[in-house]
Amino acid sequence: MSARNTTTTPSTLQQTKSVIAACLCAVVLQIVLAAPLQAADEYRTVTIADPYIEMRTGPGRGYPIFYVVDRGDSIEILMQRTDWYQVRAANGKEGWVNREQLERTLQADGQSVSFKVATIEDFTNAKWEIGALAGDFDGANIVSIYGSYSLNPNVAVELWGSQILGNFSDGYMASINVVHETWPEWRVSPFFTLGAGVIHTNPKSTIVEAPDRTDDIGHVGAGFRIYATRRFLLRAEYKSYVVFTSRDDNEEIEEWKVGFAFFF
Amino acid sequence: MESRFRVLFLIIAMISLSGCAATKNLFGFGNEEAPPPTAEGPGQVIDPEVERREIKEPKIDREDFEIGAFVGIMSVEDFGTDVSYGVRLAYHLTEGFFVEGTAGYTEAGLTSFEELSGDARLISDSERELYYYNLNVGYNILPGEIFLGEGRAYNTNLYLIAGLGSTDFAGDDRFTVNVGAGYRLLLTDSIALHLDFRDHMFDIDVIGEEKTVHNLEGHLGLTVFF
Numbered sequence A: 001m002s003a004r005n006t007t008t009t010p011s012t013l014q015q016t017k018s019v020i021a022a023c024l025c026a027v028v029l030q031i032v033l034a035a036p037l038q039a040a041d042e043y044r045t046v047t048i049a050d051p052y053i054e055m056r057t058g059p060g061r062g063y064p065i066f067y068v069v070d071r072g073d074s075i076e077i078l079m080q081r082t083d084w085y086q087v088r089a090a091n092g093k094e095g096w097v098n099r100e101q102l103e104r105t106l107q108a109d110g111q112s113v114s115f116k117v118a119t120i121e122d123f124t125n126a127k128w129e130i131g132a133l134a135g136d137f138d139g140a141n142i143v144s145i146y147g148s149y150s151l152n153p154n155v156a157v158e159l160w161g162s163q164i165l166g167n168f169s170d171g172y173m174a175s176i177n178v179v180h181e182t183w184p185e186w187r188v189s190p191f192f193t194l195g196a197g198v199i200h201t202n203p204k205s206t207i208v209e210a211p212d213r214t215d216d217i218g219h220v221g222a223g224f225r226i227y228a229t230r231r232f233l234l235r236a237e238y239k240s241y242v243v244f245t246s247r248d249d250n251e252e253i254e255e256w257k258v259g260f261a262f263f264f
Numbered sequence B: 001m002e003s004r005f006r007v008l009f010l011i012i013a014m015i016s017l018s019g020c021a022a023t024k025n026l027f028g029f030g031n032e033e034a035p036p037p038t039a040e041g042p043g044q045v046i047d048p049e050v051e052r053r054e055i056k057e058p059k060i061d062r063e064d065f066e067i068g069a070f071v072g073i074m075s076v077e078d079f080g081t082d083v084s085y086g087v088r089l090a091y092h093l094t095e096g097f098f099v100e101g102t103a104g105y106t107e108a109g110l111t112s113f114e115e116l117s118g119d120a121r122l123i124s125d126s127e128r129e130l131y132y133y134n135l136n137v138g139y140n141i142l143p144g145e146i147f148l149g150e151g152r153a154y155n156t157n158l159y160l161i162a163g164l165g166s167t168d169f170a171g172d173d174r175f176t177v178n179v180g181a182g183y184r185l186l187l188t189d190s191i192a193l194h195l196d197f198r199d200h201m202f203d204i205d206v207i208g209e210e211k212t213v214h215n216l217e218g219h220l221g222l223t224v225f226f
Helices: A002-006 A012-039 A120-125 B002-026 B112-117
Strands: A044-048 A052-056 A065-070 A074-081 A084-089 A094-098 A128-137 A140-150 A155-165 A169-181 A188-203 A213-229 A232-244 A251-263 B065-075 B081-092 B097-107 B129-148 B152-169 B172-186 B191-204 B211-225
Touching: A052 A084, A120 A213, A128 A155, A128 A232, A140 A169, A140 A251, A140 B152, A140 B172, A155 A188, A155 B172, A169 A213, A169 B172, A188 A232, A213 A251, B065 B097, B065 B191, B081 B211, B097 B152, B129 B172, B152 B191
Parallel strands: none
Antiparallel strands: A044 A074, A052 A065, A052 A094, A074 A084, A084 A094, A128 A140, A128 A251, A140 A155, A155 A169, A169 A188, A188 A213, A213 A232, A232 A251, B065 B081, B065 B211, B081 B097, B097 B129, B129 B152, B152 B172, B172 B191, B191 B211
16 A cells, blocks of 8 residues: 555646756756866967066955966966956966056967957947936935947937835836937047836825826936946936826926946 | 061060160069069969968956855844845956945844734734845955965955945835945855845834934855856
């Protein structure tokens, strides 16, 4: 009897569960195993052209120099973190070298090594941009994220998602807008924007019970994109919204925001 | 006779032409001209075709992003302390600066008033679930190393963070400012252990008057660079 009991087929629910568990295990294993697999990859090898190159124990200026590789020797570049490169010498010693030193080495074809660093030109020409801004939305706080795609250096299309956090209500807003930059090559580049979207408002639970509502919005605005460093920029903007309510009057809202963004 | 004159004329013409050609070359006028086509085309001895050495450089692995999860304790002012969980994603801009997004969850308990009064409840059970997210800027203020015995060293960083976000608690989304400090210990070059302390500040009016509350959180996290 007991033997028969143990051979009962598992229910479909259990089967599904075990399938899900197996899938999860596979995903976790892949993630765990991915690192050692990558380690087996080929690394870029460069030859030292300077009298020597300094290897530090960590990716930062303060970390001590513990090893020096001489001119003519080659090193493998294992990985990059910010402006620092982890390298391996022929004898297996591993350490961190900064970009300026590594740019004075030679590639296998005898040419000097150059690493692509984002500059102000990329600030003008980059296609994609993502960022986060926060500020004031008619007395309420607003936190926004956006993604932008440049059609050309002057014109970009942006998609925004915002959360509005006020004393009397909170809500969400989504909008799509077109941005025009008149002088995109300037370090502080002014822009104008025009867009439309929707706003969902949810009155606070502690004040009088009022229904949630969703309205269409239109906006115009202006602001500055300011190139900071590498792929990093600061952004400040003003937008004037018109909320097309179902009541007699449309609502007008002013918004001021500052934040940061990356381009790539 | 006629053919003799013809030959003579041809010879003179050839000599004068070749002379002109020589003079042109002598004064360096003929450099831009294409070389005269060779009629017979003797077989070339040296084939100048040299293949350019094509070297495909392997891409360097960039590890500026950091992703991970954390577990800790969070004290929700007036509502007791409970376990908190969360996830973190960071992007390292320079060796000093990074930006970070975190999202977390904890469950608030009962206020002293609710405990003493028996059945009275200020907020429902589902409203006691606290969710937050924050967008922060961080700075590695004290990079360093720690030593375990004689043969082991780990890179560390003491960093400060500050940022904005939202907390969904007691029925509303609340604008939240958070500041904190953390300690990052790199177990390997790509795996880090974090110990973080943060203060999440927001305004709440559940217990009478509106006030700013400080919700302290301490958590231990594990992150992977990629």
